[in-house]
Amino acid sequence: MTTQLRPAPPAQDHSGHRSPRRPLTGRAFRSATFHRQHRRRLLRSDALTVTAWGSVAAAVALWLADGGATVINSAASAFTALGIVAGLAGMDLVLLMLLLAARIPVIDRTIGHDRALEFHRKLGKPSLYLLLGHGLLIATGYGMAEGLDPISESVALWVLVPDMWLAFVSMALFIAVVVTSLVAVRRRFPYEFWYTVHLLTYAAVGTSLPHQFSVGGLFAEGTWQRWYWLAICVATGAALLYFRVLQPIVATSRHQLTVSRVASVAPGVVNIEMTGYQLDRLSGHGGRFFIWRFLAPGLWWHPHPFSLSAEPLAPGPGGESTLRITVRNLGRGSAQLMRLRPGTRVAVEGPYGMFGTAARTRDKVVMIGAGIGITPLRALLESTPFAPGDATVLLRGHSEQELYLGAEILELCEDRGARLFHLTGPRVRRDANSWLPEDAVRAGYNLASYVPDIADSDVYICGPAVWARNVISAAHAAGVGPEQIHHERFDW
Template sequence: MNTELLPALAADSRAADAARGTIEARHRRRLFHADLLVTVAWASVAAAVALWLADGGATVFSTLAGSFTALGIVAGLAGMDLVLLMLLLAARIPFINQTVGHDRALDFHRKLGKPSLYLLLAHGVLIAFGYGMAEGLDPVSEAVSLWVLVPDMCLAYISMALFIAVVITSLVAVRRRFPYEFWYAVHLLTYAAVATSLPHQFSVGGLFAEGTWQRWYWLAACFATGAALLHYRVLEPVIATFRHQLTVSRVVTVAPGVVSIEMHGLNLNELAGTGGRFFIWRFLARGLWWHPHPFSLSAEPLQFDAAGRGLLRITVRNLGKGSAQLAGLKPGTKVALEGPYGIFSTAARSRDNVVMIGAGIGITPLRALLESTPFTPGQATVILRGRSEQELYLGDEILDLARRRGATLFHLTGARSGRHADSWLPDHATDAGHRLTDYVPGIADADVYVCGPAAWARNVLMDARAAGVKEDQLHYERFDW
C-alpha cells in the first residue's frame, strides 16, 4: 500500500465517522422531541382537569344534578384544551415543524377536530341537563333560559355553531367540493370560535374566579397560543419577505406545462441547506397576491457574494388555474415568502445510506435534496419515474449531480396499466417481477425519500415497508390541504 495515502484515508474515515455520529445524534434528538410533544399534549389536558379538581371541583359531584354539571365542565375543559392544541399545531412553530413535519402536524390537527367538537357538544348537553335538573327544567328549556338570562352565554352558542361549521368543512368529502380559498376562509372561523368561547368561561359560575390557579393557567394558555399564531403565521412571514426582498428574474419553460421560476434576493445564504423543504409563495401580481403556493426549491440558492445576494429557483407544473397563471409571471414581480417548512430534508436522516424516489413534478425537490444532503460516493441511489424521458423533469441536471457526487441513478420510464394499479413501476418492470430491492438491495438500511403523486407514493412506501424499511426511515411529505 502507498503509505502516502494513509493520512488521507484516515482523515476520510474520521470525517465519515463524524458525519455518522451527527446523523445518529440528530435522529435520537428528534425522537426525544417527538415523545416530549406527546407528553406535553396529554399533560396539558390532565392539568386542565386537575386544576379544576384542586380548586374544589370534586365537591360538585355530591348530587346527581351536580354530577352532570361536573362532567359537563370536565368535557368543556378537555375540549377547549384540545382546541388550543389544534391551533398550536397549525401555528407553524419551528420546534413542532422540525420534529414531526408540517404535514404530520396538520394531520394531528385534523384528527383532534372531531374529539374536541364531541367534548364541547357533551359540555353543552351535560351542563343543560345538570342545570335543568337543579332547577326543575328540561334540558331544552334550560338551554333557552341560559341563552336569554346569562351574560356571555349567547357567545358560547355562537362559538359552538362556528366549531361545528369548521369541523364539517374540514371533512375530506366536504372540502374537496370547494376551492381552497373558500375552505381557508371558513377555517379562519376557528379563531372567531375560540374568541367567542372565552368570555363565558371567565364570567359564568365563577369557574375561573380571581385568585385561582385555573384562571392563571387558562390566561397563560390562551395568551401563549395567540402569541404563537401572531408571531409565526403573521410576523415571521412579513419579516422574511422584507429581509429577502425576492423578485422574479425570469420564467423558463422546462417541458410542456412545466416552468422554472427564478428569483433574485438578499440574504439567501440563510436559506442554504433547505433542499427538499418547501416554502409558501405569494406572487404579488394582480390576481395572484392572495393565492398561496406551497412549492419546494428545485435547486439550492446560488449566492453571488458574501452578503447572500443571489438566485433561488422553484419548478412548478400546470395542475390548475392557480399554477397555470405562474407561467405568465413578469420579471420584476415581487414575491412574499413563508418558510421553510417540513422535514423532507437531511434533518430527517437516520442512516448513512439514502434513497430518493420521485415521479412527475415530485422529481424537482429531489434535485435540490441531492444537491444538499451529505453522503459519500456509493451511499446514495436516485430513482426517477415518468411515462417518458420528457416527464423526468430536470433529469439532465440530476444526472450531472449524480455523476459529480457518486450517486447511482435509475430512469424508469413507461406506462402503467390498470392491471398493475398497486405498482409504482412501469408495466414492463412489473411484468418482469421487479421490486424496489432489485434497484436498491440494501434499502432496509437506508433513509428513503419519496416525492410524487399521492397514490403512486403510497405504492412506493408499501414496497419499501415490504423490503424491511422502518417507519422512521421513510420520509414522505404531503403539501396538499
C-alpha cells in the same frame, strides 16, 4: 463510467464516480451525527406528546384542586360537573389544534409539517364532540336543578346570562369548521373557500373565552385555573401571531424577493427564478418547502407550497442571489403562475417540513421521485451529505420528457457519485399497487432490484399521492423501517 441494470427495459443506470463538489466528512462522523439527531428528534417527540396530553390532564387536575368535585351532591350537579370536565378537555384540545397549525419550529422539526396537520385534523372531531357534550351536559344539569328541560334551559341561558350568547356562536363556528374539514365536503369546494372558513377557528376560540371567565366561579380570581387558562391562551395567541404573521412579514422584508425569470422546462412546467438578499438564511436545506405568495393581481392572497428545485446561488457583487422553484400546471392556481411577469414581488414563509437532511438516520440515501415530485429531489441531491456510491436516485415518468430537470440531476449524480435510474414507460393498468413501469413488473423487478441495500438506507419519496403510497408499501416490504421513510404530504 456508466453501467446498466439488466434485463429491465425501462431502467437506465447513469453512474459516475468523480470527486464530489464539496468536501464531505468521514462516514463514521456522518453516521454518529445522523444517529444523534435521530435520537434527539425521538426525545423531542416524546416530550411534545407528554406535554400535549399533560395539558389536558392539568386542566382537569386544576379543576379538582380548586374543589370542583366537592360540589357533586346530586344528579344535577353530577351532570354539571361532567359538562365542565368535557368543556375543559375540549377547549384544551382546540388550543392544541391551533398550536399544531402555528408552524412552530420545534414541532415542525420534530414531526414534520404534514404530520402536525394530520394530528391537527384528527383532533377536530374529538374536540367538537367534547364541546357539544359540554353544552348538552351543562344544559341538562342546570335544567334538572331548575326543573327545566335542556332546550328551555339553553334558551334561558342565552337570554339571561351575559356573554352566554357568545358561547352559542362559538359552538356554531366550531361545527362549521369541522364539517367543512371533512374530506368529502372539502372536495366540493375550492381550496380558497375551505381556507376562509377554516379561519373561523380563531373567531370560534375568541367567542368562547368570555363566558369562561365571566360565568360562575370556575375561573374566579385567585384560582390556579384562572392563571393556567390565561397563560395557555396568551401563549397560543402569541405563537400564532409570531410564527404565522410577524415572522413571514420579517422574512419577506429581509429577503426582498422578486421574480427574475420564468423559463419553460417542458410543456406545462416552468422554472420560476427569484432574486433577493441574504438567501443563505432562507435555504431550505434541500427538499424542505416554502409557502409563496406572488404579489400580483388575483394571486397575492393564494398561498402556494413549493420546495426549492435548486439551492440559492452565491451572492453577486450587489449582494443579490438567486433561488428557484419548479412548477407544473395542475389547476387554476398553478396555471396562473405560468404567466408571472419578471419584477413581481414575492412574500415567503418557511422553510417547513422534514423532507431534508435533518430527517436522516443512515449513511446511505435513496431518492425516489415521479413527475413534478422529482424537482425537490434535485435540491436534496445537491445538498445532503453522502459518500460516492452511497446514494441512489430513481426517477419515474411515463416518458423521458416527464423526468423534469433530468439533465441537471444526471450531472449532479455524475459529479457526486450517485447511481441514477430512469424508470420510464406506462404503468400496469390492472395493478393498482404498482409504481414501476409495466416492463419492469413483467421482468420481476422490485425496489430491491435497483437498491439491494435499501433496508440500510434513508428513503425520500416525492410524487403523486397514490403512487407515493405504493412506493412506501414497497419500501416496507423491502425491510425499510418507518423512521427511514421520508415523505411530505400537501393535501391536508
